[in-house]
Amino acid sequence: MTKKEKYSWHATNWQRWRDACESGRVPHALLLHGPAGLGKLSFAHAAAEQVLGLASAAQVSAGAADVNEGHPDFHVVTFEAKNAAGDLKTTIGVDQVRAMSQELAVTSHAGGTKVGLVYPAEAMTMAAANSLLKTLEEPPGNTLLLLVTSRPASLLATVRSRCQRLEFSVPERKEAEAFMAAAGCSGDVHRLLDFAGGAPLAALALEKDGFSELDHRLEADLTGIINRSADPVAVAAKWFRLDMALVLHWLDQRVASMIRLAMAGPAANEEGVVPETLARLALALPAARLFHYLDRLRWLKLRIDGPINTQLAVESLLMPWATRFSGGEATRAMESIR
Secondary structure: OOOOOOOHHHHHHHHHHHHHHHOOOOOOEEEEEOOOOOOHHHHHHHHHHHHHHHHOHHHHHOOOOOOOOOOOOEEEEOOOEOOOOOOEOOOEOHHHHHHHHHHHHOOOOOOOOEEEEEOOHHHEOHHHHHHHHHHHHOOOOOEEEEEEEOOHHHOOHHHHHOOEEEEOOOOOHHHHHHHHHHOOOOOOHHHHHHHOOOOHHHHHHHHHOOHHHHHHHHHHHHHHHHOOOOOHHHHHHHHHOOOHHHHHHHHHHHHHHHHHHHHHOHHHHOOOOOOHHHHHHHHHOOHHHHHHHHHHHHHHHOOOOOOOOHHHHHHHHHHHHHOOOOHHHHHHHHHOOO
């Protein structure tokens, strides 16, 4: 593995990429997809550097550093600032894609290949995606388009069909744990990886952002509601001030683990994956109630950024824990979310 190939789980994809380069079968468009936190963007930058390096022998012999967004033949489209404070937009607009396409249509500054990079590709507006589609249908010569996404299903099917796909998968758990240990992770590696869906870079980012403290705080709040030592409305007011996407994902994982325990029985929790209070509740409940709750929770997760009273919705999510999911009260609380 070379210096550029810094993540061991990229080895298979690097081999595929090298084979394509050596055989002269580099596609005009490559869709790099897979879960967040696997280093897809890093791979795209390294692949772009290789292509631009092959096109510019002087750059390679000079031992140049990683390609950056100032390279004249490297054109990057991503979120741009929407105001003087530097706040970023949440979409990629059509003007950005058109500007990149125009740059790719002109002669290379170095006399070789030009590279365009779009990330996250799923953030393109419909107009932007349709504009990119025109370039994909009639790609300029000596051009490589790299699209990076964690949600390929959100892209237009016509865009996906015109790209060669390179899928990134989470590494084996031992490999991920070894990477995190080498990176100096001092937190609970198993818990971080579980929450990150097995993606090592996402797990490291969680540790850096103080996930362990948040994890303990949310666990204490939920346990307090179950034990009737905490008011669900007061807890909802606290949670409302946090990153709601992260909080709802945390709650989703906890409920899913309770369902697995309810279905498998006490022996499934020998390693204490489910905290004691939640484990007792899970084993005392019909699994159907937890499934019903999880359905409503996931309905809310998909709409949390829409026109919804978020604090009221969170209160409704927490009320059933106060009643320990007892019959009608829990059902009415969950129904109120809609």
